[in-house]
Amino acid sequence: MNLTELAARYEDKPAIVMAASGDTLTYRQLEERSNQVAHLFRARGLVAGDHIAILMENQLDVFPVVWAAQRTGLLYTPVNWHLSDDEAAYIVENCGAKLLIHSASLASLAVAAEKASPALDSRLVVGESEDGTERLQDALAGLPVDCVDGQVEGYYMFYSSGTTGRPKGIVPELTGEPFGTGMSIDHLMGSAFGFGPDTVYLSPGPLYHAAPLGWTIGTVRNGGTAIVMEKFDAQVTLQLVDRFAVTHAQFVPTMFVRMLKLPDDVRSRFDVSSFRLLVHAAAPCPVEVKERMIEWFGPKLVEFYSGSEGTGFFMIDTPSWLTHRGSVGKAVRGVVHICDDEGKELAPGEVGTVWFSDTNRFEYHGDPVKTADAFNDQGWSTLGDLGHIDEEGYLYLSARRSDLILSGGVNIYPQEIEDALTLHPSVLDVAVIGLPDDEMGQRVHAVIEPAADAVPGPALEAELIAYARDHLAHYKAPRSISFEEVPRLPSGKILRRELMARPRIVTTVAH
Structure with missing residues (x-):
């Protein structure tokens, strides 16, 4: 898993x-190129344990920088370039980056981050500089292409998606092990997911998220080739699978939905038989969506559930899922516990907070209160999800605790309602939230992003509510619907706090 050894073996292989x-x-x-960047880091005084930030779109220039940080023991944070100036600046400042490398097109974000970050020693731009900022390509001129001395493994430090507040930096443990040791996910990709020299991996997600970047690095660590999409497009995805004979890919459920909603003649146009494994994670997948993907691609889907915190890892293949529909699998790493609000462990089938024991401890950077909240007095950790296990130890997720709707004293899980509506032909996307209600405390409200040929209005609202009532208990069906864009992170997670903050006037449909 040492890039130097891989380069000697594979030379001109992509x-x-x-x-x-x-x-x-x-x-x-x-x-x-990564060796040159590593020499630059050393020349700028960066030592193992220091931090850099990367602010770039999905582009080739990301990878020499990432690999240079990985081989010089640095912590590196890819910053979401969709953020506002203030949000991006917060992450660069909060992580304590000493160096910021950014693409020319994101200069305004980079300038805002630089102004807010007293620890930042320098800023380098990839591409042309319009404000006199030093260009990365100029800084690298004449630097050696051989390895720096004393290479040790670095690690990416991602920030949580911030769906309920400020993003939290998740501090990894720098082991000090020699470069080439690899990270745990690199080894898991080889042993559990079948990655190797003949792998062609399609990465459709943004590289500022953990899975797209981590699995692309892991593909190279295992000797394969990674095809990186600049941005996701459903039809282009199928074209790429056909063109490159893609063997592995990783998706989020919203991508599945977009592919399933392509016209049949488009879907049948491309040869996707090269697929050996479709991995999905990051957000819950509706059962019907997964069933249809299995019908289309065969028993090649593997789901995992984990978090950037690295606590707990669950996995389930297609045959196991077909006998445990809706499950995210059994624990591969850690031991799962389902507990009530008092910390009492619950029996199989009972819904409670999902806790993990026998995992590595983590911390949220600079936030001891949030770190403490993620652990109980037994040292178990939680990501804040609700769920239950069955008698065989398979885990089923219900919701994030913060997403739960409490209506008339009854817990209602938005995911269940979203799952029921997501494949309706008039629905492009859907999110369910709880709105204040004088009588019930909260009422169920669905935000529908209509399909291109759908006509939003009272008739469609009534149709969708009736459809929900046909598929769910009536008390779970939306009592109101608004037609508007559903804000999602590229990871597929819904930004419910943004939905809750939007002003809206809605009528309530009586049950």
């Missing part, structure tokens, strides 16, 4: 290919 542009880094080029 390590990274950008899907739209076709820009490619071979193993040899990735080795040499």
Whole structure:
């Protein structure tokens, strides 16, 4: 798993290919360019344990920087470039980055981050500089392409998605192990997911998220080729699978829905038989959506449930899922406990907070209160999810605790309602929230992003509510619907706090 050894073995084999542009880094080029960046880091005084921030779109230039940080023991934080100036600046300042590398197109975000970050020693731009900022390509001129001395493994430090407040930096443990040791996910990809030298991995997500970047790195660690999409598009995804004979890919459920809603003639146009494994994670997948994907692609879906915190890891393949529909699997790492609000462990089938024991401890950077809230007095940790286990130990998730709707004293789980509505032909996307209600405390409200050919209005609202009542208990069906865009992170998670903050006037449909 040492890039130097891989480059010697594979030479001109593509390590990274950008899907739209076709820009490619071979193993040899990735080795040499990342070595140059590593020498730059050392020349700028960065030592193992220091922190850098990366503010770039999905582009080839990300990878030499990432691999240089990985081989010099640095912590590195890819910053979500969809954030506002204030939000991006918060992450760069909060992580304590000493160096910021950004693409020219994101200069305004970078300037805002620089102004807010007293620890930042310098800023480098990839591409042309319009404000006199030093260009990365100029800084690298003449630097050696061989390895720096004393290479040790670095680690990415991601920030939680911030769906309920400020993002939280999740501090990983720097082991000090020699470069080439690899991270745990690199080894798991090989042993549990079948990654190897013949793998062609399609990465459709943004590289500022843990899975797209981590699994792309892991593909290279295992000797494969990663095809990186600049942005997700359902039809382009199928074209790429056909063109590159993709063997592995990782999706979020909203991507599945977009592919399933393509016209039949489009879906049948492309050969997707090269697929060996479709991995999905990051957000709950509606049962019907997964069933239809299995019908389409065969028993090739593998789901995992974990978090950037690295606590607990659950996995389930297609045969197991078909006998445990809706489950995210059994624990591969850690031991699961379902507890009530008093901390009492619950029996199989009872819904409570999901806790993990026998996992590594983590911390939220600079926030001891949030860190303490994630652990109980037994040292177990939680991501804040609700769920239950069955008699065989399979885990089923219900909701985030913060998403739960309490109506008339009854717990209502938004995911269940979203699952019921998501494949309706008039629905492009859906999110369910609880709105204040004088009588019930909260009432169920559905935000519907209508399909292109749908006509939003009272008739469609009545149709969708009736549809929900046909598929759910009546008390779970929405009592009101608004037609508006559903805000999601590229990871597929719904930004419910943004939905709750939107002003809206809605009528209530009587049950």
